[in-house]
Amino acid sequence: MKSSLFFLTPDAKIVDLIRKGDEEALVILYESNRKPIAAFISRNNGTMDDAQDMLQESLVILWERVRSGRFEYKAKLSTFIYATVKNMWSHRLRQRGRESSNDLDPEEHEDYSPSILESLIATEQAKMVRDALEKIGEQCRKLLLLFYWEELSMEEIASQLGYANAETVKAKKYQCKKALERVLGTMRE
Amino acid sequence: MAELHNIHWTNDESLLERYALGQLRAEEVAQLDKHLHECEQCQNAVRGEQDIVAGVRRAGRDALKRRLAQRLEHKSTRDVGWYRIAGVAAAIVFLVTVGIYNRWFFQSGTQQADVLEKTDKVVEPLEPTPIESPQAEKAPAKQGMAEATKSAAEEKRAPGLTEVGSGAKGGGLDQKKISDSEADRARRVEFAQTNKPERESAKEDKLALQAGASRADQIWVQGTVIVDHDERRAADQAMPKNAEGAKDALIKSKREARPSISLMGRSQSVGGESQNVEVSQRPLSALPPVQRSDRQVLPSVQTLLQRDANGVRMVLYLDSLVSKKELDQASVQTIREDSIILKVGHQRIGYRIPVDWNEQLARRIKRTK
Numbered sequence: 384m385k386s387s388l389f390f391l392t393p394d395a396k397i398v399d400l401i402r403k404g405d406e407e408a409l410v411i412l413y414e415s416n417r418k419p420i421a422a423f424i425s426r427n428n429g430t431m432d433d434a435q436d437m438l439q440e441s442l443v444i445l446w447e448r449v450r451s452g453r454f455e456y457k458a459k460l461s462t463f464i465y466a467t468v469k470n471m472w473s474h475r476l477r478q479r480g481r482e483s484s485n486d487l488d489p490e491e492h493e494d495y496s497p498s499i500l501e502s503l504i505a506t507e508q509a510k511m512v513r514d515a516l517e518k519i520g521e522q523c524r525k526l527l528l529l530f531y532w533e534e535l536s537m538e539e540i541a542s543q544l545g546y547a548n549a550e551t552v553k554a555k556k557y558q559c560k561k562a563l564e565r566v567l568g569t570m571r572e
Numbered sequence: 573m574a575e576l577h578n579i580h581w582t583n584d585e586s587l588l589e590r591y592a593l594g595q596l597r598a599e600e601v602a603q604l605d606k607h608l609h610e611c612e613q614c615q616n617a618v619r620g621e622q623d624i625v626a627g628v629r630r631a632g633r634d635a636l637k638r639r640l641a642q643r644l645e646h647k648s649t650r651d652v653g654w655y656r657i658a659g660v661a662a663a664i665v666f667l668v669t670v671g672i673y674n675r676w677f678f679q680s681g682t683q684q685a686d687v688l689e690k691t692d693k694v695v696e697p698l699e700p701t702p703i704e705s706p707q708a709e710k711a712p713a714k715q716g717m718a719e720a721t722k723s724a725a726e727e728k729r730a731p732g733l734t735e736v737g738s739g740a741k742g743g744g745l746d747q748k749k750i751s752d753s754e755a756d757r758a759r760r761v762e763f764a765q766t767n768k769p770e771r772e773s774a775k776e777d778k779l780a781l782q783a784g785a786s787r788a789d790q791i792w793v794q795g796t797v798i799v800d801h802d803e804r805r806a807a808d809q810a811m812p813k814n815a816e817g818a819k820d821a822l823i824k825s826k827r828e829a830r831p832s833i834s835l836m837g838r839s840q841s842v843g844g845e846s847q848n849v850e851v852s853q854r855p856l857s858a859l860p861p862v863q864r865s866d867r868q869v870l871p872s873v874q875t876l877l878q879r880d881a882n883g884v885r886m887v888l889y890l891d892s893l894v895s896k897k898e899l900d901q902a903s904v905q906t907i908r909e910d911s912i913i914l915k916v917g918h919q920r921i922g923y924r925i926p927v928d929w930n931e932q933l934a935r936r937i938k939r940t941k
Contacts, residue, residue, distance in 0.1 A: 512627020
């Protein structure tokens with residue numbers, strides 16, 4: 384009964400859409416949060432392009448959290464998005480050497496940002512892996528994305544990609560990973 | 573898990589992946605970290621696995637952002653398209669509405685103006701009181717005229733001078749029946765001419781039709797063109813054969829434009845000297861259909877006689893063009909009380925007209941200098 388009530392809220396419906404892999408949910412969230420995010424970024428030395436980029440990044444992070452099962456519905460989605468944008472923008476401003484405004488009060492800051500993942504994203508190695516993924520084939524790329532990015536189980540990957548069972552997916556994943564490492568080794572030489 | 577800190581636990585692919593993906597519990601991670609601090613081989617393995625995880629996740633995010641941007645762009649384009657289509661449709665509807673409104677408004681306004689103009693023309697009052705002219709003083713005695721009128725009405729009509737057209741004939745005809753039939757005919761003709769573009773001449777035709785029905789203000793008469801060598805014969809036809817002397821005098825008077833000579837035996841001429849009348853010309857094609865009679869004998873001239881407070885006007889329907897000077901100098905000579913001759917340029921046209929019209933023609937002629 385509680386879950387059915389949960390699904391009555393608009394946020395619950397959106398979360399359900401994301402779990403099912405419907406990217407239209409992100410479009411809905413983008414349209415509903417565009418103006419407040421743009422207002423925040425513009426007040427803090429940002430442009431409309433910065434606001435657009437930050438909003439899209441926050442929606443991607445939400446997507447990852449929901450798809451990997453690590454998302455906890457503690458507050459409204461708009462609150463999660465606003466907090467994520469604030470944290471990322473503060474980090475970017477520090478990187479750019481700009482001073483932020485009082486809106487970025489550390490006491491109001493809630494740690495919704497990825498921990499280890501955030502630092503690794505900025506490295507050159509991540510960019511190299513990204514380029515190598517484009518060279519190992521579509522099927523391997525999808526499989527590795529589902530496993531490493533969306534963190535689906537072997538059974539879920541088998542169901543989504545049409546493999547016979549989880550063992551088959553495991554074996555295929557091993558082959559794709561080795562192919563990726565070979566490409567990375569070639570790119571580093 | 574207690575023994576892992578002493579072995580290269582990174583050889584376990586699954587454990588390494590779960591460590592890199594952060595799927596291990598905190599105590600498990602702590603235990604594995606103890607070995608990592610001491611083992612460079614495992615550090616490299618972990619670093620490699622973490623690079624793969626980071627790179628794959630970065631690729632996933634970038635691809636998702638690209639797809640999201642494409643969806644947003646497609647959505648904005650679709651919305652603009654609808655707005656554009658709606659705007660174009662609204663503009664088309666507006667233009668069509670304005671066009672229909674203008675056409676309806678101006679057409680109805682034009683028709684209304686025409687109706688009003690026609691109404692005004694129709695109801696334009698004419699003074700019933702005849703204009704007193706000096707000519708009346710010179711007219712023969714009224715008593716004599718009455719006797720002559722009576723005698724003329726009883727005589728046989730002479731050929732050549734055809735009868736008066738529609739409208740008033742003699743005093744002895746039933747004008748009401750004629751006027752009713754003429755009214756019906758006039759209305760049918762008017763209906764057939766409804767869609768023709770309005771011209772001044774067409775308006776005159778409508779008035780003429782209405783007049784031809786029953787009005788005493790204008791009548792249709794059919795005149796016969798009199799050539800020079802027929803002049804004597806026309807005079808013969810206009811008079812009884814025993815009035816030779818009067819005939820000669822008549823011919824002479826016509827030529828010299830002297831006052832008409834009373835005719836013996838038939839009637840007494842009314843009116844005095846030949847006077848100018850207002851004569852105008854219209855093409856034969858402008859003749860109302862009701863007046864295009866099969867019994868019209870050429871050379872004949874269908875003529876509309878109109879009279880009002882200002883005088884009498886004759887409208888000749890001719891194909892041959894008569895100069896304005898000739899029209900301005902046209903004159904009417906009364907042969908007898910029911911016969912006149914219109915002289916226009918070198919042409920002379922004889923008419924049989926009602927007696928009362930001839931009297932008024934003599935009195936209400938427009939003097940032109």
